[in-house]
Amino acid sequence: MQAGRLSAWALLHTSAAADLFSSLIDISLGPFNRDQVILAVSLVIISRGDSHFRHSKRQDKMAAEAIGIIAACGQFVEQSVKIIHFSKQIHDRFQDAPAEIDAWRQQIQALGKLVAAIEASPALQVEDLKPTVEQAKAVGDELLRIFETIDFGKDDGFGHKSWRVIGGFLKEDEIGDLFREVERLKSLLGDQIAVININQGHDKFARVESLIQGLSRSFRPGTDEDQCLQDLFITDPLSDRDGIITAKGRRTPGTCEWIPRTEEYQTWSTAQSGLLWISGPPGKGKTFISIFLTHLLQSSKPDSTVIWFFCDNKVASRNKAVNILRGLIIQLIFKHNQLTSRITPIWKIQGTNLFQENSFETLWRIFEDMLVALKDHQVCCVLDALDECDEPSLSSLLFKIQTLFEPSEKSAQVHNLKLIVTSREQPECLPFTLSRFPHITLGLLEHDIQLYISDQVSHLAKVKGIEGLPLCQYIEYAFRKRAGGTFLWVSFMAHDLERKTVGEIEHALTQLPNNLPEVYERILSKIHPESKTAVANMLTWLLFASRPLTVVELCDAVQIKPTLYLTKEQICLDYIQSCGHLLQVSTGRSPNGVDYRVNRLSPLIPVSTKMAELNSKESGASLYISFVHQSAKDFLRNHSSGLAAMNGPMDSKKTHADITSRLLSLLAMNRPFRPLFEAAKDLPLLPYAVFNWNYHMREMGVDFVSVLDEHKDFFRKSSEARDRWWAWYHFEYPGQDPPRDVPLLHMACITGLYHLLEYALLKRNTLLGLLRAREVNRVWGHDQETPLHLMVKQGQDKMVHLLLKYGADVSIKNIRGKTALDGAAFLGPHSVFLLLTSSRTSREIIEADAKSSTSHRRRGTLLHTAARGGHQDICRELVEKWHYDIETKDQDGFTPLLVAVRCQHLSLASFLVKQLGAKTTPRIKILESAFYLRERSRINEALESLSSNLDVDINAADEDGNTLFHRSYSPAFIMLEECIQVGLDFSKRNREGETVLHRNFWLSATHERLRLVLKESHLDINTRDNQGRTPLHSLVAIAAHPDQAPWSLDLSNLVVLLDFGANRCLADAQGRTPSELAAEYLRQGPDEIDMEEGIDASCEIDEMPCTMSMIIEILSRYATAPVDVWVADHSSEDMGNGDQPATT
Incomplete structure (x- = not known):
């Protein structure tokens, strides 16, 4: 013991x-x-x-x-x-x-x-x-x-x-x-x-x-770049590809290999850029072709960047255009780290809003910007199953793809993207857009299907021990006769025969179904009559849910009851197994274990689960149920022999209504409030209800009123159930208590429910009309925002128009003093900004704002806001239609051009100059703005753009001839080597004849920096200005005014200058050596120095005498041998060999 x-x-x-x-x-x-x-x-x-x-x-x-x-x-x-x-x-x-x-x-x-x-x-x-x-x-x-x-x-x-x-x-x-x-x-x-x-x-x-x-x-350190990438991440395309291989097996050798031999592919492969469309009906192996092509491109084009995205309508992180862009962008960044500079500045401003569905336009601009940055590097991209992308967002994506590759478009000339798209030929927007590009149609694929059948039969023969027997040949004959060129059919049949005895196989071959729908029909017909109702309900939930459901969620949704000897989860698994090839069980868990948002699920990997392993809620919490293939969903939705045969005629809107009602019932349960992950232990479907009830209500369209009548408590003016929902929905913001009394209009805007918003705003009588006029402009939440503020953030112009129609006031400010118009100018898109400007209040605001821009009062305007957001169309409208002064300055003295450069919107900066007439003087301010965000990886491109488009180079100077490196400090200092690479000239002098060594003590703070300056500039360490002063004289002079001295100046500068050969015996135009100048300052004292040089004497400079004494002592006693800047580096401890004074 x-x-x-x-x-x-x-x-x-x-x-x-x-x-x-x-x-x-x-x-x-x-x-x-x-x-x-x-x-x-x-x-x-x-x-x-x-x-x-x-x-x-x-x-x-x-x-x-x-x-x-x-x-x-x-x-x-x-x-x-x-x-x-x-x-x-x-x-x-x-x-x-x-x-x-x-x-x-x-x-x-x-x-x-x-x-x-x-x-x-x-x-x-x-x-x-x-x-x-x-x-x-x-x-x-x-x-x-x-x-x-x-x-x-x-x-x-x-x-x-x-x-x-x-x-x-x-x-x-x-x-x-x-x-x-x-x-x-x-x-x-x-x-x-x-x-x-x-x-x-x-x-x-x-x-x-x-x-x-x-x-x-x-x-990794928690840098802005790392945090931006964490927010950008939506799915791992590499894991998605591997997961498909795990689920469906590896490609049969010899299949898909005809694709590279086609004329269409070869033309695409040899072109600098282009698009190739590969289409075919369900079950033809399009995804296997995509996997094959990604491997082929990685092998055959090792110098190219190969990226891909596998769409899947069963997984919300893989079925929207915004998520496709996020997946492609993060792959580009992982392979070209410098591209973080293309997204981080915008992320710093917009935060996680940058990655919401309404940010498609912004993300597309970033994606295009990255392609332009890689114009000298080939990028190959494969988009698989694009037909499984959400149709509204698919249309937008296809339009962008078309403009990217249209020969008449300028963008086609400045990128090097080669794109392959695989899909069905539905919905209609796919052939409408893609048929103009080279196209490969997957027909019977006789050669590939024969190879695949041979491979599957060979595997089956080994498992059953019938290699070389006539039965083996009969299996292959039967498969070839019935397959119809469909790989999925062959896979299903091979799997079924593997579970039969040899004697049963021969009989089964005479009963093979003729196509995929017949396969699915047979599965449903074999379900036990006592289970049909429960299985039909389960399939209905899976068919209409916005994401795959876990076993425990399904149990709660279908309300399965345990028996004396079986758990609910085991009964549910039995139902799932009875569905055969319709469903698959996959494993997966949210990244942090308690995040129930659909778009943050980890990749789902199909697994084989035994009933004995499913003996608790915990064991079923990470098992997700989904359809094996899109064709299974099509069968259940579109065939009269599908769900309709089991459950009667199916009305999708009514089904969504039933699901919405069930989910709202969970939200309305009158229980003591607990954190979501704790409440989910008793109500497993609750997390799905919290984040997805609005999806099902949205799918109901205008038929949602029945749900409102059934759940009046949730939709009344004040609702505890609605507050409880918001607290759960808001759970991912720890340390910040969610506001209570969630107004109905605000909830409709947060959830994007257009018809609910319209219903709440309808003026059914005069009194209610007056009340709604007040509600539409009610402020609520931590930021004290109106419904209009919220809808502008989401960028949904249809709902913005509805709010304006019913009296939304554009002039109301949130807690940060920003109106909805400010939000639209910053976030876009242009269509939302145009809607807001249609109201009389907006016009008055803009006219007053435009007038202030011409009054030389320094204040931020909408033009500055639009420049910060990078919106070219909005900037054009404000200048050309509303007559904003393009040179107006904000409270910090920045023009819209400087704001655009500071935020790294370089194409907008060029547009402001070339199209809207922005001035490029003083050039040094534009140059300094380029370094504002300290984006090291992008500074070379920024400087190149400023030079070619704005005639601003690294050696731009102010009216006194001072360059950036004449200043006490500039963000450019930390990018010294990058500045040297683009032609920084250290030898330039200002009107006083001073070099950077006279003014910039950051450069002489270390031996390494000073060595670099002397090597690059060929300056003499004892170079003189117009007054005969050397850098040593300048150091003494500035040290005499500690209140004005730069932070980079201390006595180490003096030692470094001496180590590199600064002559302490040289006299200035008034005959003073550096030591004598220091002694003169010491005799005068701070008050006399201030009066002599016009400085406010009220500033006490007690440390000046001590500093001057130290300088005199160092100049008189420090002995060193001058360093040759052209030889190997020396450490500072090797440079001085005399008595070294103590420093304070």
């Missing part, structure tokens, strides 16, 4: 490991909380300890080994925390720290996670892993020994700390070797864990492997 308790004690007291690596515990051990996991493992160890003493010494030895490895793991976890701390200190404190420091820290974190997994899991606490953990511990000991010998407080005598000064560079090789050993141990330990899990029959191997693969992502 003692050994068992010791094991538990060892595990329970490794709190550092548990806290640091709790995410791994969650992934590896299922949906328990951390305390439960530790308690469960502890009890197992304790019970094992008891059995040790009762049974054998061998158990005692195993317990001792477990204790030993737990102890070693705990020690290494503590080591890793210390090593990570030291690594962070090095990174944060020293600019010259090794570039690999971040990678080193990630390696130790990765190894720490694996060790923590061993510590937390008894199954991994085996002797085989102990040597590796001990080696890790030994490496950790050695790393700590090195780090603890480094004096992090040491400086070079001037208060400057660097990696070189503390001696770290002397140990870099040794540290690097140790971290390489860490990387080796991490890989070794990962392999060992995988072997153990496989041998023990666990399924955690994939999770650990996934964790290893995800380490680099998990520990």
